Amino acid sequence: MSEYALQLKNITKRYPLVLANDHISLGVKWGEVLALVGENGAGKSTLMKIVYGLVKPDEGEIYVNGKRVEIQSPSDAIALGIGMVHQHFMLVDTLSVLDNVILGMEPKAGPAIDYATARKRVVELIEELGFDLDPDAIIEDLPVGAQQRVEILKTLYRDAKILILDEPTAVLTPQEVEELFKFLREFAAKGHAIILITHKLDEVMEVSDRVTVIRDGKVVGTVNTPETSVAELARMMVGREVILTVHKKPAEPGEVVLEAQDLRVEGTLRPRLNDVSFRVRAGEVVGIAGVEGNGQTELVEVITGLRPFKGVLRYNGETVHPSARKVREWGVSHIPEERNDRGLILEFPTRYNIILGDHYRPPFAGFLGFFNDAVINDYAEKVVERFDVRPRSIYLIGRRYSGGNAQKIIVGRELAREPKLLVAAQPTRGVDIGAIEFIHQNIIEARDRGMAVLLVSADLNEVMSLSDRILVMYEGRIVGEVLPGEVTEEQIGLLMAGLETAV
Numbered sequence: 001m002s003e004y005a006l007q008l009k010n011i012t013k014r015y016p017l018v019l020a021n022d023h024i025s026l027g028v029k030w031g032e033v034l035a036l037v038g039e040n041g042a043g044k045s046t047l048m049k050i051v052y053g054l055v056k057p058d059e060g061e062i063y064v065n066g067k068r069v070e071i072q073s074p075s076d077a078i079a080l081g082i083g084m085v086h087q088h089f090m091l092v093d094t095l096s097v098l099d100n101v102i103l104g105m106e107p108k109a110g111p112a113i114d115y116a117t118a119r120k121r122v123v124e125l126i127e128e129l130g131f132d133l134d135p136d137a138i139i140e141d142l143p144v145g146a147q148q149r150v151e152i153l154k155t156l157y158r159d160a161k162i163l164i165l166d167e168p169t170a171v172l173t174p175q176e177v178e179e180l181f182k183f184l185r186e187f188a189a190k191g192h193a194i195i196l197i198t199h200k201l202d203e204v205m206e207v208s209d210r211v212t213v214i215r216d217g218k219v220v221g222t223v224n225t226p227e228t229s230v231a232e233l234a235r236m237m238v239g240r241e242v243i244l245t246v247h248k249k250p251a252e253p254g255e256v257v258l259e260a261q262d263l264r265v266e267g268t269l270r271p272r273l274n275d276v277s278f279r280v281r282a283g284e285v286v287g288i289a290g291v292e293g294n295g296q297t298e299l300v301e302v303i304t305g306l307r308p309f310k311g312v313l314r315y316n317g318e319t320v321h322p323s324a325r326k327v328r329e330w331g332v333s334h335i336p337e338e339r340n341d342r343g344l345i346l347e348f349p350t351r352y353n354i355i356l357g358d359h360y361r362p363p364f365a366g367f368l369g370f371f372n373d374a375v376i377n378d379y380a381e382k383v384v385e386r387f388d389v390r391p392r393s394i395y396l397i398g399r400r401y402s403g404g405n406a407q408k409i410i411v412g413r414e415l416a417r418e419p420k421l422l423v424a425a426q427p428t429r430g431v432d433i434g435a436i437e438f439i440h441q442n443i444i445e446a447r448d449r450g451m452a453v454l455l456v457s458a459d460l461n462e463v464m465s466l467s468d469r470i471l472v473m474y475e476g477r478i479v480g481e482v483l484p485g486e487v488t489e490e491q492i493g494l495l496m497a498g499l500e501t502a503v
């Protein structure tokens with residue numbers, strides 16, 4: 001038995017525009033949690049995809065338990081006991097949780113699938129993990145947080161001994177993160193190994209034993225967690241000091257930009273939105289706090305014209321015909337929670353992704369609707385520069401960006417058009433610590449220029465630090481309104497859990 005579960009030696013991967021991995025060497029020992037951190041685009045996912053057999057390295061060697069191995073495909077990786085939870089969900093939307101978990105690994109009773117055995121194991125696993133998941137639920141009906149839990153479940157069902165998690169907590173609630181970490185600690189205590197990629201450095205401090213930092217495809221260093229700090233890790237990652245708190249002056253709210261009255265969306269068992277009324281004024285950030293799946297997604301879809309509803313919505317006192325296009329033309333920008341489904345067209349180059357939603361109008365479309373390529377390119381160059389999208393090309397297609405850089409393209413597009421109202425759902429999900437600072441600054445600056453902001457975030461920290469007022473949602477209703485300076489996270493937590501009504 002080797003001390004190391006997995007070792008990488010001199011792994012190099014070149015892409016046309018970037019050297020994604022530049023002679024990376026690192027190792028994770030049996031019984032430990034190794035955190036892997038680095039800026040957006042640093043090369044973390046690429047490296048882990050190499051380990052999982054999804055990407056072929058140009059150079060380098062992989063050792064599992066001290067033995068050199070060739071990993072050509074995920075099935076090689078699984079056979080070696082390596083499991084991976086991906087940054088982007090890889091589930092079949094129309095199948096159930098159970099079907100997704102056992103897909104390709106179905107226990108058989110003769111030629112048929114032995115559902116009884118499969119179900120028993122899956123239910124046991126769900127209980128062991130303390131996950132709130134119905135094995136019969138259909139994936140597309142689940143909020144993203146629950147989908148992520150299915151991904152984790154799927155890997156563990158395959159008996160992984162070396163577990164790689166690529167930003168598993170980005171979509172989890174604090175309680176779910178807690179449960180996951182408890183599981184990770186137990187998993188490591190059994191002698192297994194874990195590599196955890198996350199942008200949340202306090203999580204790194206909480207759950208890891210050692211941390212490897214990479215920047216621009218190279219290892220900057222490996223440190224023992226007890227001997228480091230969030231500030232030091234941030235500095236190693238970004239190469240400069242990072243301001244970890246949001247500085248903003250008090251809001252000066254102007255006229256009412258958005259008025260919602262008795263919004264209602266029906267659901268199967270109970271309404272998904274129930275009598276939701278509130279206002280957002282120019283120059284203020286209204287945060288929506290809540291455990292995911294309590295109506296926030298529906299609310300965002302209603303406001304951005306994506307979902308039919310009952311009730312009244314007024315934009316600047318006007319009732320706009322509620323189609324996504326009209327709402328957008330009126331001046332609503334939307335940072336969607338699911339960036340791959342709704343944020344970008346993955347096969348389009350950035351110069352088109354960056355004008356999406358305004359592409360049919362001047363100045364981007366001209367005579368007979370033809371694209372004004374010169375105008376588009378010029379505009380795209382500027383946005384990419386201002387929002388620090390890496391690599392700095394306007395021709396790279398959406399699929400080729402790292403997670404955080406894809407998010408920067410969306411945030412850039414939505415802010416650069418100077419909307420009257422920004423509806424931001426999880427705006428910094430998957431974004432590195434330097435870019436979070438940058439996006440927060442940009443949102444606050446736009447607020448100070450008079451933009452209204454409705455912020456939906458599962459990150460309570462983010463809601464508390466950006467919002468001027470906070471509405472708490474529970475089971476489709478607004479159950480309380482609080483001011484960030486006058487309430488503790490615990491009090492909001494109670495409201496979010498439905499344990500207390502209006503403060």
Ligand SMILES: Nc1ncnc2c1ncn2[C@@H]1O[C@H](COP(=O)(O)OP(=O)(O)OP(=O)(O)O)[C@@H](O)[C@H]1O
Nearest residue numbers: 015020040041042043044045046400401402403404
């Ligand atoms: N298929 C590809 N073709 C071209 N370039 C790619 C491809 N996949 C990744 N890259 C580039 O490789 C670099 C590293 O990407 P990677 O996804 O590994 O970053 P990351 O560290 O996981 O970032 P994030 O924190 O944003 O997820 C990025 O510049 C990315 O654009």
Ligand SMILES: [Mg+2]
Nearest residue numbers: 045087402403
């Ligand atoms: Mg990544």
